[in-house]
Amino acid sequence: MTGTAGGSGAALPVSPDAGGGAASAAPLLSARDMAVHFHVGSRLAARVRHEQRLLRAVDGVDLELARGEALALVGESGSGKSTLALALAGMRPVDAGEVRFDGRVLPTRRSRADQRRIQMVFQDPYSSLNPRLTVGGMLGELLRVHHVVPGGEVASYSQELLRLVGLDGDALRAYPRQFSGGQRQRVAIARALALRPDILVADEPVSALDVSVQATILNLLRDLRGELGLTLLLISHNLAVVRHLCDRVAVMYLGRIVEVAPTGRLFSDPRHPYTRGLLAAIPRLADSAEARDGTSPLADSGPAVAGDMPSALRIPAGCRFRTRCPIARDICATVDPALTHATGDLAHEAACHFAFSAAPSAEPSAGPAEPSAGPAERPAESRWKKE
Amino acid sequence: MSEPASRRRAENTAAGGVKGPMLDVRDLHVQIASRHGTVRAVDGVSLEVAGGEALGLVGESGSGKSMTLRTILGVLPPEAKVTAGQILLDGVDLVPLSRSDLNRIRGPKISMIFQEPMSALNPVMRVGYQIAEGPRVHMGYGKAKAAQRALELMQRVGIPDPERRFRAYPHEFSGGMRQRVMIAIALSCDPEIILCDEPTTALDVTIQDQILRLLAKLCAESGVSLLFVTHDLPIVAQLCQRVAVMYGGQLVETGDVREVLLDPRHPYTLGLVRSAPDVEYVRESLVPIPGSPPSLVSPPSGCRFHPRCAFAEEDCRVLPTPLRVLPGGRSTACLHYERAAEAAAADRVGP
Numbered sequence: 167m168t169g170t171a172g173g174s175g176a177a178l179p180v181s182p183d184a185g186g187g188a189a190s191a192a193p194l195l196s197a198r199d200m201a202v203h204f205h206v207g208s209r210l211a212a213r214v215r216h217e218q219r220l221l222r223a224v225d226g227v228d229l230e231l232a233r234g235e236a237l238a239l240v241g242e243s244g245s246g247k248s249t250l251a252l253a254l255a256g257m258r259p260v261d262a263g264e265v266r267f268d269g270r271v272l273p274t275r276r277s278r279a280d281q282r283r284i285q286m287v288f289q290d291p292y293s294s295l296n297p298r299l300t301v302g303g304m305l306g307e308l309l310r311v312h313h314v315v316p317g318g319e320v321a322s323y324s325q326e327l328l329r330l331v332g333l334d335g336d337a338l339r340a341y342p343r344q345f346s347g348g349q350r351q352r353v354a355i356a357r358a359l360a361l362r363p364d365i366l367v368a369d370e371p372v373s374a375l376d377v378s379v380q381a382t383i384l385n386l387l388r389d390l391r392g393e394l395g396l397t398l399l400l401i402s403h404n405l406a407v408v409r410h411l412c413d414r415v416a417v418m419y420l421g422r423i424v425e426v427a428p429t430g431r432l433f434s435d436p437r438h439p440y441t442r443g444l445l446a447a448i449p450r451l452a453d454s455a456e457a458r459d460g461t462s463p464l465a466d467s468g469p470a471v472a473g474d475m476p477s478a479l480r481i482p483a484g485c486r487f488r489t490r491c492p493i494a495r496d497i498c499a500t501v502d503p504a505l506t507h508a509t510g511d512l513a514h515e516a517a518c519h520f521a522f523s524a525a526p527s528a529e530p531s532a533g534p535a536e537p538s539a540g541p542a543e544r545p546a547e548s549r550w551k552k553e
Numbered sequence: 554m555s556e557p558a559s560r561r562r563a564e565n566t567a568a569g570g571v572k573g574p575m576l577d578v579r580d581l582h583v584q585i586a587s588r589h590g591t592v593r594a595v596d597g598v599s600l601e602v603a604g605g606e607a608l609g610l611v612g613e614s615g616s617g618k619s620m621t622l623r624t625i626l627g628v629l630p631p632e633a634k635v636t637a638g639q640i641l642l643d644g645v646d647l648v649p650l651s652r653s654d655l656n657r658i659r660g661p662k663i664s665m666i667f668q669e670p671m672s673a674l675n676p677v678m679r680v681g682y683q684i685a686e687g688p689r690v691h692m693g694y695g696k697a698k699a700a701q702r703a704l705e706l707m708q709r710v711g712i713p714d715p716e717r718r719f720r721a722y723p724h725e726f727s728g729g730m731r732q733r734v735m736i737a738i739a740l741s742c743d744p745e746i747i748l749c750d751e752p753t754t755a756l757d758v759t760i761q762d763q764i765l766r767l768l769a770k771l772c773a774e775s776g777v778s779l780l781f782v783t784h785d786l787p788i789v790a791q792l793c794q795r796v797a798v799m800y801g802g803q804l805v806e807t808g809d810v811r812e813v814l815l816d817p818r819h820p821y822t823l824g825l826v827r828s829a830p831d832v833e834y835v836r837e838s839l840v841p842i843p844g845s846p847p848s849l850v851s852p853p854s855g856c857r858f859h860p861r862c863a864f865a866e867e868d869c870r871v872l873p874t875p876l877r878v879l880p881g882g883r884s885t886a887c888l889h890y891e892r893a894a895e896a897a898a899a900d901r902v903g904p
Contacts, residue, residue, distance in 0.1 A: 242757040242758070242759060242760075243757055346845055376613040376614055376784065377613065377784055377785075377786075377825060377828055377829050378613060378824060378825065378828045378841055378842035379841070380828065380829070380830075380839075381827075381828035381829070381830075381839035381840065381841035381842075382841040384830065384839055385838055385839055385841065388838070403757060403758060404758075404830075405758070405832055406829070406830040406831055406832045407830050409830065409832055409835055410830040410835060410836070410839065433832065443759060444758065444759060445832070446762075447758045447759045447761070447762035448758060448762075448787070448832050449761075449762075449765070449785065449787035449788045449790065449791045450787055450790070450791070450831070450832065450833055451786055451787045451790045451814055451815070451826070451829075451831055451833070452790075452815070452831075452833055452834075462607065462769035462772070462773070462791060462792050462793070462794075463769075463791060464765050464766045464768075464769035464770075464791050464792060465766065465769035465770045465772070465773040467766070468766070469759070469762050469763040469766050470759060470762045471759040471762070471763075472763070474727045474729055474730070474760065475757075
């Protein structure tokens, strides 16, 4: 993989309504300095035990989504990627910052017309479909409420939707329980597409499915992009899935985007230490090809990323990754790095003091192991290595 | 740290491995009574795990891999019955053993790591005592000695500050730390073999990496055998020496990890490899396995994979497909395995 090409390697036809060269000029969807906070625990507990109550799930995110592109949001659980997706889709109020669609700021309470533009597919097709509605009932209700097609055409349009996602027309009369997991996810995708959205937000669409079924859904999403010119925001923890499907990847860590790059570039030349760790942590099929004497290659070296992610209730000062960072310096404890890009390469951004300068050569400062939060958040392997 | 297992392993290898496999499952059949009929969840599975070896058992959900594991540990649901076969652990058949005899074996001989540590740990018991329980019951340790053992184990599995964490409850731990506690419990009586049921599926990729490295290190150090059930082929590729692929309650391919996963001899294995997106190798399009897994109440005749198989012939519908040993010691259940081999070779020279 050379990674010099900007895209994911898979040449996708540009959608007819992608707007040609204008696509890059004005993003279809953009978020500026967006924040989503949760209040956790009781006020009393906060008073008595001096516990921080504000959970900053999304903490200052800038993101742009161009028409027709597929952007992936990756990160560990708790990094805020799902919350960000919900907020972008208008299903969760935003505490700070603004979301723009087609250049227009979206209000907190979106109109029905605005809601239609961004649709979601959820992770678990077993709980995201109403078990008491047939597929036809589900689609019909949606189509009537949003006046997508005239009443007389609801049935034929529903059939068409099912055909689009690869299901038989008979499925209209069936209940969700009559489908397998992969088929349910197809129904969920049909439901999202029913409103002819501009943007499809898919939150871990395949992680609840079996491996052999995952492929069918991933292929479907890719075909739909080509066919409908959909803009796709894919949330996933599986970088292999992301590499297969997306043009650009944004890596999230503790509520912040720490690196954004075209897919090929991110995999071949990651600049943020977290991204490097994330990539190194993926088990690879080909690794077994290396000669070895009966022991696993895993036994020889330390973990790709040490420790656990700190709690979003106690985000470390300075760079939020410094508690697990192998190259953390004194500056990382005090100065929060902003997203910067390399000279002459606007597409690749990373939020690390050393992202585009030479990696620091001196010994790391004593700081990185400083516990930032609850008991579990300390790098775990340090003690192990001494033995 | 007491290391009888490693001593045993040393003896084993010193004796030239004449003792035979640590775990030897022979022609195991498990049937579950259900409303729709008898489910043949495990249908003639034979496995061998040598001392100090890690064997990966892979397959989709419903393939019977977890049921095989549960049968070995003797924790089947009440409606499931072992109808035939033997499970030899160090030469002793576990199938006819009574519950109390099994209890004596679980812990010192065989232990298990579950997928979801939060539901496998006791939520109202301090983790230190949960780890110390095994040594107290099985090894006759007193309270102080067992606590000492628990602290050692916590340190060994990389739980920082064990003295303080000893008195913590499971909910105070992160997912990765909970899984470390599970591993400490599994190791607490120094077993010969640990059964792992998707122990990292619920974890993030960075934490999964930590846990897999820990397991690999512990295996290499103490010589404990692993039977590792997962649906994730790359994990097996990295952790295990040998792999067994299950489909519809039967084994369809076994052999060296490298050979089986990179050069499959069964269309189902090939399908699994082709359908999973890989970070290193981006395919133009993923190749899903068509159709859906077979019913285990009335499985297809002949080869169970034939309705979904691109290479199926007439004989696949009728002939039984037991595992056949191929040159090199690997085995496959496919009658026309050369075709899978050709397709795998074509894949390699392709893009």
